Amino acid sequence: MGLFGLLLALHILASIAIIGPAFVMPVIRRSARTVSQLHFAVNITTKLAVIPKIGGFVLILTGVWLMIITKMGLSQMWLNVSILLSLLMVVMIDGWIEPRLKKIVKILSESQDQGNEIPAEFGRLLKKIVPIETTAQLLMIAILVLMVVKPF
Template sequence: MSFYEVLVFIHIFSAILGMGPGFMMILVVSKSSNLTELRHSYAIRNRLHIFTMIGGTLLLISGLLMGAIHTNLFQQGWYVTSLVLFLVALAFGPLLLSPRSKPIKKLLKEARGEDIPVGYGALAKKLFFVERMENIIFLVIIALMILKPF
């Protein structure tokens, strides 16, 4: 097995490790029926996020190393487009996701009782919209990696 083939293996494994849990993050919190369940769901979600960060980092590193080994990849439209889309999705974290998740964290921390706070639904809707957009970007990237259309 060549070094490049090892990188391909790491890249595919990282996609499963990083993107798989990322696609489930909305589902984990969307079925909570009370505040205790919702808090627990967000705790699970935070643990899943660790896998997405590790997998995403390995994806970027292995993808760039494969490009460094086979520099012609940087002339392939699917590769460059995938890389740009990945960087856009990466920017979602600090620019779009964090500002939408901080009010939810604060609301859940300050809430009392077992009822889900009234304002949670609107905040979650905004967060989940951005997450769905990010998931669509990742699905496009996966399609580009498989099909290599241009």
């Protein structure tokens, strides 16, 4: 396996490291029915959030390196669209989803002594995150399709 094969393998593994948790973390959070389950789910998803960040760094690094060694640059439209969608996805996750999740964590820590019922405000905040998470997941699928099919 040459340098190209190694970089491509790392690039694919990094994309899996991003896509996997992005689809699993919302399901874990939404499955909680009590405050203690919710604390556990938030703790797990917070720890899992490190994986996509590392994967994203490796994905960018290997992607740029692959562009350089193949002399592709930004000459392919599918690649330009993929990069644009990736940037949009990062803005959605870091700019919209994470701040809302931090607010939920704050509410949870404040309501720790109020019994085992999940605060109603949590449900409202989670409902605001769901469409953004769904859009980010759809963007991930679109990027993956562009990378595999290379339609234009």
